[in-house]
Amino acid sequence: MPKERPEINASSMADIAFLLLIFFLVTTTIDVDKGITVKLPPWSDEPPETQKLKTRNVYSVLVNANDELLVRGEPMMVRDLKENAKVFIINPQRLENMSESPKNAIISLKNDRGTSYGSYLAVYNELKAAYNEIWDEKAQELHGSTYEDLPFDKKKELRGNIPLVISEAEPTDFGD
Template sequence: MPRRKGAPEVNAGSMADIAFLLLIFFLVTTTIETDAGLDRMLPPMEPPENPPIIKQKNIFTVNINKNGQLLVEDNLMNLKDLRSSATAFLENGADGTCDYCKGRRDPSSSDNPAKAIISLKNDRETKYSTYITVQNELVGAYNDLRNREAQRLFGRDFTEMEAEYLNPETPKSVRDDLKDKVKRVQDMFPQKLSEAETSTN
């Protein structure tokens, strides 16, 4: 009686090569999303020897408690009113040096946009979503004013110009043209958003 042949062997020699090629394929084609952060400059490690003297009226104080309530300039305020209040403070123009400001020129408020500082302080138990929302409203106040001036001077929104300028795919000639325009508008309303030390109670 003839012997039965065993099951044919599967040649697995190339399986490692195939697995390696698949790994390379997925590494090359997979995109990893990066988290967007807040663009903030941290203070230096050592404070300056002669810090500048800042008048209290040039500081717009915003406090967030652990319940998400806003205390703006020592008064309770709804979040929906924060942007307009910050805008009014930034373009108050009390000293008369800002000829493009449309503020009330209240002598008890900020002298001019270059001296105006927004100070934000939050509690350790403040919700992150509340913190981000407040940040967005304050940055939005700067952007609204910058957009207004960019429209007046160049017929375009500042946020659109800045995004195009920062885009690495924008041609160099266009970026060179936008550089001075973006800086000019930024200098008109410099973003001075200071974060005070977080409170623990």
């Protein structure tokens, strides 16, 4: 006959669990890591070939050391940039001074060394937002769903037709 064993007292279980809980509460940082993902161009020691680009296809954006925005030679507010870029890329009225087709459109982004990172990223964000909206509109038009919901190959096809090209020139040395 087995010996009768006393039951283990489990009343301290809650305390132990509390202790662990408090530890994890304190160390927790629920910060979802988010950001703007970019792919940098590979480095080459030779200066890049100067391609002959038609001026009408280039959307030049300059953020200077005073965080002022200059788009195709005209000063602009950051909040107007997205709409302006969209019009340039799609060129709905087939204007002579805007991109021949979305495929040919190139955005050239330039900054000074003294530009603040915040305003640089704000501008980059707007340019990316312009493309995201165009992709979304195209996806609605062609497939009737948002860009996010498209299958991978359809996304790729769409991006191939309206490629996001942001070319970044070496910054000028002002204001560092």
